Amino acid sequence: MKQLPIIQVLPDLKNILSSTRAAVLIAEPGAGKTTGTPPAFLDEPWMAGKSILMLEPRRLAARSAATYMASCLGESVGQTVGYRMRNDTKVGKNTRIVVVTEGVLTRMLQSDPSLGDVGLVIFDEFHERSLHADLGLALALEAQAVLRDDLRILIMSATLDSDRVSAMLGEAPVVDCPGRTYPVETIYVPTTGNLLIEKTAAAAVKRALVEQPGDVLVFLPGEREIRRTQSELEHGNLPDGIVLRPLYGQLPQAMQDSAVAPSINGERKVVLATSIAETSLTIEGVRTVIDTGLRRTQVFSPRTGMPSLTTVPVSKASADQRRGRAGRTAPGVCYRLWSQEEHNRLSDDNVPEIMETDLAQLVLELALWGVRDPAALSWLDAPPAAPYAQGTALLSQLGALDAGGAITPHGRSMAAL
Incomplete structure (x- = not known):
């Protein structure tokens, strides 16, 4: 310390x-x-x-x-x-x-x-x-x-x-x-649009295992891609001593701990992770990051009134966070599966969740707090008016809010649940 x-x-x-x-x-x-x-x-x-x-x-x-x-x-x-x-x-x-x-x-x-x-x-x-x-x-x-x-x-x-x-x-x-990171070399590996993500990720892993020392951390958008990439690698004649470790939010705790723990007995670890590994974690032994440049986020559709999970490009800030994972304990390398030109076109930061997700839950929490107008509170980005109104209408239909917008006993039960 x-x-x-x-x-x-x-x-x-x-x-x-x-x-x-x-x-x-x-x-x-x-x-x-x-x-x-x-x-x-x-x-x-x-x-x-x-x-x-x-x-x-x-x-x-x-x-x-x-x-x-x-x-x-x-x-x-x-x-x-x-x-x-x-x-x-x-x-x-x-x-x-x-x-x-x-x-x-x-x-x-x-x-x-x-x-x-x-x-x-x-x-x-x-x-x-x-x-x-x-x-x-x-x-x-x-x-x-x-x-x-x-x-x-x-x-x-x-x-x-x-x-x-x-x-x-x-x-x-x-x-x-200031931080304490080691130099990380960035290698751009543009991929063709018609190749499945699991195939491009698996090919990059095989390349990294030959070209670089240490363990490998692969960023993928979600659990589905992690499982498919793992299957692709398991059937891809990996060298001896390579262990595959998935890492995502719904994984049992013991398996998450195994992915984060240092490799043992001379094994080399390949961690297949979502954005869960982007910040606040140092995965011991990782010298190489492979970034697919994608993340999964929940986006609210005003047309359907429902949120849906959508795969979108990462921001430059997220890409830099991911890249930095390769330099936490020693000099490293980051393979980005896109071109320098594509990188230049990325947004600087991710869109805050409050700007694109379903706000019904937020409306309910504010009603429980005793606030009907979000402008009464301080926000870095205020909740957008249209989704907020849609969330209010939905909660009113469900009986969580009364005609004046105050929370009902039923709404309190919903919030508690």
């Missing part, structure tokens, strides 16, 4: 949060922000008798971060450091750092808007801009303004428009931290 770059900026961050209520930390990959920042605040005077909540966008990252922080303290998870996520909680009576996933933070705020025993809320990897992260921040900011003027909020990210976030937080101070 002492060698992590984050150690250099923690004194500044402590000084800022001792006198202000919000801050932004921009820390490059490898800085150690996720596991190095929360423990540093435990002994601050304003944290006396209070705990820290840290929001992680993914379950695997939340569990890994809690486990690592606990090990640095010489403890097991559930003592000083614990976590809460759906159907999996490890906290104890002495737990002071709780890593939570996004839906859990929303529920905690709804059940206790003042977050009475919490001194600091950390939003990690905020650049991912999930709906629950935006909602959680909006609710936390109102709780801070109305109920808890002593509550601190810290936004952390490697890639984020710090000026916009700072302005939203009332011109909160921004702290920059």
Whole structure:
């Protein structure tokens, strides 16, 4: 922990949060922000008798971060450091750092808007801009303004428009931290449009195993492509000692842990992953990244009134995050399965989920909070009017909202469920 770059900026961050209520930390990959920042605040005077909540966008990252922080303290998870996520909680009576996933933070705020025993809320990897992260921040900011003027909020990210976030937080101070990454060579491998993704990915894996040392991390858009690529490789006469490890959100915990763990007995590991491996995780041994340049996202269709999963190109920011996975522990190589010209045409950032997903859930949560007009809260990107109105109409039809837009007992049951 002492060698992590984050150690250099923690004194500044402590000084800022001792006198202000919000801050932004921009820390490059490898800085150690996720596991190095929360423990540093435990002994601050304003944290006396209070705990820290840290929001992680993914379950695997939340569990890994809690486990690592606990090990640095010489403890097991559930003592000083614990976590809460759906159907999996490890906290104890002495737990002071709780890593939570996004839906859990929303529920905690709804059940206790003042977050009475919490001194600091950390939003990690905020650049991912999930709906629950935006909602959680909006609710936390109102709780801070109305109920808890002593509550601190810290936004952390490697890639984020710090000026916009700072302005939203009332011109909160921004702290920059260098990372600790090794050089990564980028190789563009354009593919023809008529080849199936599993075939191009499998061909790139075989090439990388010949040309590069170490383990390989392959980014694919979803579980379906992972299974097909795995099958393609299993029938492709791989060299001896190669093990294939899938990694996606619905995979059992033991299999996720196996994908992240270091290789053993001289084996070389090929991890076939979704965007779950893009941030907050260091997969030991990875020296090569193969990026298909695709991600799967949920997009709301006003025409059908339903959301659907859509495969779209990644942004430049996501591509850079993925590329950086190859340089976490040693110099590496990233094979991008597209051309330099195609890369230049990518958008700079992913579209925030709040701008393209079904907003019925957001409408329901705000109604439970007591808000009918989202403009009453602070947003980095305000919910679009048309999808918000459509979500309101749907909830009214379902009996979750009354004629005035207030939540009904049935709506409260829906939110609880």
